[in-house]
Amino acid sequence: xxxxxxxxxxxxxxxxxxGTEEHLTQCRTGYIGFDPTAASLHVxxxxxxxxxxxxxxxxxxxxxxxxxxxxxxxxPSGKSxxxxxxxxxxxxxxxxxxxxxLARFLDFSSGRDGALLLNNHDWLSSVRLLDFLRDIGKHxxxxxxxxxxxxxxxxxxxxxxxxxxxxxxxxxxxxxxxEHYQCTVQMxxxxxxxxxxxxIELARRLSGRQLFALTSPLLIRSDGKKFGKSxxxxxxxxxxxxxxxxxxxxxxxxxxxxAQKCLRTFTLLSQAEVxxxxxxxxxxxxxxxxxxxxxxxxxxxxxxADDASRAARTAALLFGNGxxxxxxxxxxxxxxxxxxxxxHGSINRSSLENGLDIIRLVTEETGFLPSRSEARRxxxxxxxxxxxxxxxxxxxxxxxxxxxxxxxxxxxxKKNYFLxxxx
RNA sequence: GGGGAGAUACCAAAGUGGCCAACUGGGCCUGACUGUAAAUCAGGUGGCAUACGCCUUCGUAGGUUCGAAUCCUGCUCUCCCCA
Numbered sequence: 001x002x003x004x005x006x007x008x009x010x011x012x013x014x015x016x017x018x019g020t021e022e023h024l025t026q027c028r029t030g031y032i033g034f035d036p037t038a039a040s041l042h043v044x045x046x047x048x049x050x051x052x053x054x055x056x057x058x059x060x061x062x063x064x065x066x067x068x069x070x071x072x073x074x075x076p077s078g079k080s081x082x083x084x085x086x087x088x089x090x091x092x093x094x095x096x097x098x099x100x101x102l103a104r105f106l107d108f109s110s111g112r113d114g115a116l117l118l119n120n121h122d123w124l125s126s127v128r129l130l131d132f133l134r135d136i137g138k139h140x141x142x143x144x145x146x147x148x149x150x151x152x153x154x155x156x157x158x159x160x161x162x163x164x165x166x167x168x169x170x171x172x173x174x175x176x177x178x179e180h181y182q183c184t185v186q187m188x189x190x191x192x193x194x195x196x197x198x199x200i201e202l203a204r205r206l207s208g209r210q211l212f213a214l215t216s217p218l219l220i221r222s223d224g225k226k227f228g229k230s231x232x233x234x235x236x237x238x239x240x241x242x243x244x245x246x247x248x249x250x251x252x253x254x255x256x257x258x259a260q261k262c263l264r265t266f267t268l269l270s271q272a273e274v275x276x277x278x279x280x281x282x283x284x285x286x287x288x289x290x291x292x293x294x295x296x297x298x299x300x301x302x303x304x305a306d307d308a309s310r311a312a313r314t315a316a317l318l319f320g321n322g323x324x325x326x327x328x329x330x331x332x333x334x335x336x337x338x339x340x341x342x343x344h345g346s347i348n349r350s351s352l353e354n355g356l357d358i359i360r361l362v363t364e365e366t367g368f369l370p371s372r373s374e375a376r377r378x379x380x381x382x383x384x385x386x387x388x389x390x391x392x393x394x395x396x397x398x399x400x401x402x403x404x405x406x407x408x409x410x411x412x413x414k415k416n417y418f419l420x421x422x423x
Numbered sequence: 424g425g426g427g428a429g430a431u432a433c434c435a436a437a438g439u440g441g442c443c444a445a446c447u448g449g450g451c452c453u454g455a456c457u458g459u460a461a462a463u464c465a466g467g468u469g470g471c472a473u474a475c476g477c478c479u480u481c482g483u484a485g486g487u488u489c490g491a492a493u494c495c496u497g498c499u500c501u502c503c504c505c506a
Contacts (some may be wrong), residue, residue: 158501255460286458319459374452377467383453394473413452415459 003058004211006269007214009271011262012051012189017213024212027112028060029175030185033120033170034102035075036094037086040238041101043250046302047216047265049105051187052115056106056169057268062114063183064102068095068121070170076163077150078191083163095119101237105301116181120173127172136172139205140198148194167198174199178209190215219265237302244303245341248311251295252288253415255280259290267297314341319418327388332404335419339407343368344419347408349399352422358395361408361420368410368418377410385411404412 006023007013032040032048041049052062071091074083099117101276106115145151145167151159177183186196203211235250236242242250254262263274266379281289292312299308317334330338345366359375362368362384369375378384379393387401387409399422401408408420 147449249459253459257461259460283458284458288458288460291460315459371470372472373470374468376473378453381453382464413454 001179003054003060004214006054006058007051007216011261012047012054012216012265014215014217015193015213016215017197018208019106020185020212020214024039024060028185029063029177029181029183030055030060030187031063031065031118031174031183032187033067033070033173034098035071036091036098037071038234038236039094039097040097040236040241042236044219044234046237046298047219048188049102050266051216053105053200053268055185055187056113056115059113060185061115062106063116063177063181064106064116065173065177066095066099066102066117066119066121068119070120070166070173071095073166073169074158074163075150075166075170075195076154077166077195079154082158082160085162095121097238100106115353118177118181120169120176123176124169124172127245132172136168136206139202140168140171144201148198150194167195168202170195171199171202175206176210177205178203178211179207183345184209185212185214187214187216192220219261239303239307243341243343244299244307244310245314247302248295248299248308249315249415251298252291252315254291254294256285256290258286259294261293263290266293268278269293269297310337310341314338327403327409330403332406335404335407339419339421342417342419344421346421346423352397352399352402355396355398358391358393358397360385361397362410365412366418366420368420369412383413 002021003024004013004016030052032052034045034048040064052064056062058250068091071086071094072088074085076082078159099119102117107113108115108117108202145164148167150167151164154163174183174186186199188196193215194211196215200213202212225363234242235247239247251259260278263269263277267274269277277289277293281287296308296312299311314337317330317338345363345368347365356365358379359372362375363372369378375384376393379391382390384391386395386397387403388411397408399405402422403409406422408422410418410420412418
């Protein structure tokens with residue numbers, strides 16, 4: 001199956017520049033840029049990573065470009081207002097972390113289609129201002145740059161020259177890669193279309209070379225909100241920022257519609273396999289097969305098979321049994337596993353001997369909830385449970401509440417668990 | 424350089440001397456219903472306090488007043504128009 005056909009059935013194709021289909025009938029080189037604006041990539045970036053993966057599987061050579069230089073400038077695309085500049089050292093730290101993450105997903109072996117990892121800081125940092133203005137700037141009109149959506153949308157709110165110039169840097173990258181790496185295709189999210197076509201235009205004027213573009217639709221949730229953000233913010237690929245368990249739960253909690261889309265976008269399952277799973281799901285929706293497969297597959301690829309099994313077993317223990325009685329069936333080994341996957345806090349056993357008010361337990365003693373008011377509100381709305389039983393205001397927690405003489409299982413609402421370990 | 428408008432809680436946006444911890448919408452949290460789904464409905468959403476209530480918050484620093492998000496002054500920042 002051709003790359004475009006593959007991306008098309010997966011719903012990963014938004015815009016394609018003229019002639020791309022024909023161009024891709026031969027082995028080509030293509031790139032996607034990742035600006036190191038944070039210490040980790042997140043699930044939103046995973047779409048672009050998968051584009052590169054498909055590109056490589058179709059026999060082409062992918063370049064993952066770290067935007068070490070462009071991150072210092074700031075991309076105005078999709079931003080409603082000017083961003084503060086990132087600290088130089090932060091960008092350096094970020095790019096190392098992100099390079100390591102990217103390396104997990106592509107095959108960097110030396111063959112003809114072996115992936116490359118480059119950093120635009122390597123060439124942009126040494127470009128001299130006057131040279132840039134004379135050699136590059138002269139080929140691009142302000143009128144052209146102003147017409148880009150990313151710029152137009154910002155004319156009211158304000159846009160610094162720095163961010164305005166971003167598209168020129170990205171355009172230069174594309175041109176540079178075409179000169180030095182025979183890179184003829186740039187991919188990215190739909191919001192990058194303006195920046196990408198700027199590169200096509202620049203290369204055409206500078207070298208007469210024809211370059212190509214394809215973009216993926218921006219993933220949005222069924223309610224129209226940005227995908228990959230949950231209550232706590234971004235879902236990161238770094239386990240220190242988003243634990244494997246929470247990462248797993250993120251996928252489990254997707255709606256049916258989202259899960260269908262994500263299965264196509266984020267896994268490498270074939271069309272036949274995806275459709276078979278959807279068929280199964282329709283027969284037994286309560287088993288949440290799509291979500292299970294998705295969570296297992298992604299947690300395995302982003303973290304490890306071991307992390308995925310752990311998360312799955314923990315979830316099965318917590319969500320499988322409804323009542324507090326069942327909880328008593330869990331043995332110590334179960335808890336030993338759970339304590340590594342769930343957020344947890346510890347408490348001094350002696351403070352339980354005398355009895356501890358539930359509010360104190362969940363706030364200052366363990367840090368599960370941020371304030372006493374919050375705790376009180378939850379108690380009043382029946383939203384806080386201890387060992388899977390709702391607790392009321394004024395509840396005193398004692399040593400006999402400890403499971404296996406060691407653990408307390410706290411819950412905010414249905415899905416947010418917190419384990420207290422008594423030492 | 425000159426003139427005008429503005430800065431309110433996570434976001435948007437009311438409020439123009441006491442009834443304002445601050446209308447409303449979105450978001451978020453919790454509950455009901457369910458399949459750890461969607462849709463829907465209900466409640467909540469600065470901190471401390473069981474509670475009466477107390478404390479901090481309307482760009483920032485002062486001032487007027489019994490009393491200010493609301494009036495005055497300085498400062499910072501943003502947008503618009505003219506040069």
